[in-house]
Amino acid sequence: MVRTKPANSKIYVLDTNILLHEPFAFLSFKEHDVVVPMTVLEELDYIKDSKKDVSRDARISIRAMEDVLHEATPDQLTAGVSLKGLGSGEAAPSGRLSIFADVGMPKSQQVFTSNENDNRIINAALHIQQRATPRQVVLVTKDINMRLKAKGAGLAHVEDYRTDQLVSDIKYLSKGYHKFTGNFWDKVKTVESRTEGRETVHVLDRKVFPEAYINEFLIDDSKAFAGIVESVSDSTLEILDLGYERLMSRKAWGIHPKNIGQAMALHALLDPHIDLIIMTGPAGCGKTLLALAAALEMVVERKMYDKIIVTRNTPEIAESIGFLPGTEEEKMAPWLAAITDSLEVLHKNDENVKGSMSYIMEKANIQFKSVNFMRGRSIQNSIVILDESQNLTASQLKTIITRCGEGTKLICSGNLAQIDSNYLSPVTSGLTYLVEKFKNFAGSATINLDGVVRSRLAEFAEEHL
Numbered sequence: 001m002v003r004t005k006p007a008n009s010k011i012y013v014l015d016t017n018i019l020l021h022e023p024f025a026f027l028s029f030k031e032h033d034v035v036v037p038m039t040v041l042e043e044l045d046y047i048k049d050s051k052k053d054v055s056r057d058a059r060i061s062i063r064a065m066e067d068v069l070h071e072a073t074p075d076q077l078t079a080g081v082s083l084k085g086l087g088s089g090e091a092a093p094s095g096r097l098s099i100f101a102d103v104g105m106p107k108s109q110q111v112f113t114s115n116e117n118d119n120r121i122i123n124a125a126l127h128i129q130q131r132a133t134p135r136q137v138v139l140v141t142k143d144i145n146m147r148l149k150a151k152g153a154g155l156a157h158v159e160d161y162r163t164d165q166l167v168s169d170i171k172y173l174s175k176g177y178h179k180f181t182g183n184f185w186d187k188v189k190t191v192e193s194r195t196e197g198r199e200t201v202h203v204l205d206r207k208v209f210p211e212a213y214i215n216e217f218l219i220d221d222s223k224a225f226a227g228i229v230e231s232v233s234d235s236t237l238e239i240l241d242l243g244y245e246r247l248m249s250r251k252a253w254g255i256h257p258k259n260i261g262q263a264m265a266l267h268a269l270l271d272p273h274i275d276l277i278i279m280t281g282p283a284g285c286g287k288t289l290l291a292l293a294a295a296l297e298m299v300v301e302r303k304m305y306d307k308i309i310v311t312r313n314t315p316e317i318a319e320s321i322g323f324l325p326g327t328e329e330e331k332m333a334p335w336l337a338a339i340t341d342s343l344e345v346l347h348k349n350d351e352n353v354k355g356s357m358s359y360i361m362e363k364a365n366i367q368f369k370s371v372n373f374m375r376g377r378s379i380q381n382s383i384v385i386l387d388e389s390q391n392l393t394a395s396q397l398k399t400i401i402t403r404c405g406e407g408t409k410l411i412c413s414g415n416l417a418q419i420d421s422n423y424l425s426p427v428t429s430g431l432t433y434l435v436e437k438f439k440n441f442a443g444s445a446t447i448n449l450d451g452v453v454r455s456r457l458a459e460f461a462e463e464h465l
Contacts, residue, residue: 023057078099160428275410294411
């Protein structure tokens, strides 16, 4: 272990789940040294040959480390190989990457004597902490129980991987709209308005709302104003006047919004200039129903798109769906029951509900696809509905978004309070990452739907359970 580093330089010991979550994570620690225990390499080796979707991330991480270490001698591998020149910008690494042979540690140096992988990694971190004094040694893992065990065993510093966290708490996450107290126009001192066809655009001083970003909705308490930010400059804001009542009167496939949040979401969904719509909110707020209604309106009625592709990760975090019978669509049907439920609601007043659903699924060319098979595709002139996207990592979402070709609209929806993944939390979810990264992109809009409209039972459960 290198001892010539200054005392304020830290040593980060990485757990396996960090490299599965972010394969290039070892490049994210700036001037600090990074240690990967041999047990982590063994776990990556086991995972890379599995049939799980995460095996791809294991292979990427192994290749990335091999690129850095392939010319190193055994002694250099232990002492550390410089990471300088492998990144760019202020976060470029300048520390060293080394492999620690924790497999051969004598039992006299082990706190945990059982041979579980987590215990071996903690033993390695404790051993490095003892040898590297006064340098600070930090174990980085997304496993909460492992963090508790490490602390209890005497490891002074244990952390979650926070490099990819853009917000410290989801209460700071962008909602996609700003609500002014009182009357909006009371806040405005000067305004220039112009008419573009049937639309009115107001040019305001940016001081009215300095934090504004493109496609952010602006509403007020008095229900006198509703608008959306069209452009932002250093000194001015251009706001398209939507009209509160006009916004509330919008409809798609026979569905009317029940609150202003749904009205804003519907406006964004039906806007042909917005390619990415992100809808967050609790269960029962209407995310899936609005997405499907808008998609049917644009495909069947307006003929703006050719088809609707519906996808989501399966509960095992995009694991194999191979043992279910039938075609890909039939295998995905159990996971996409929310879509068929919504389709049934949209046609509940028809004489023959099943006949209507079958006709519309054929007419709108609705296809159910697994996230597993999205990689490598190029989707053209389609609407893609990605349901339950809170369970996806940022890299999985990137895979799906980069499949969207010319003329494709992507609708991502999810509830950050219902994350099923073992290694994701509301602040590390790919959905949270997406909201913050696309906040200032002119082709995207975010809406947080905070009103449960499913039933009074669902609303009470969301608030009190």
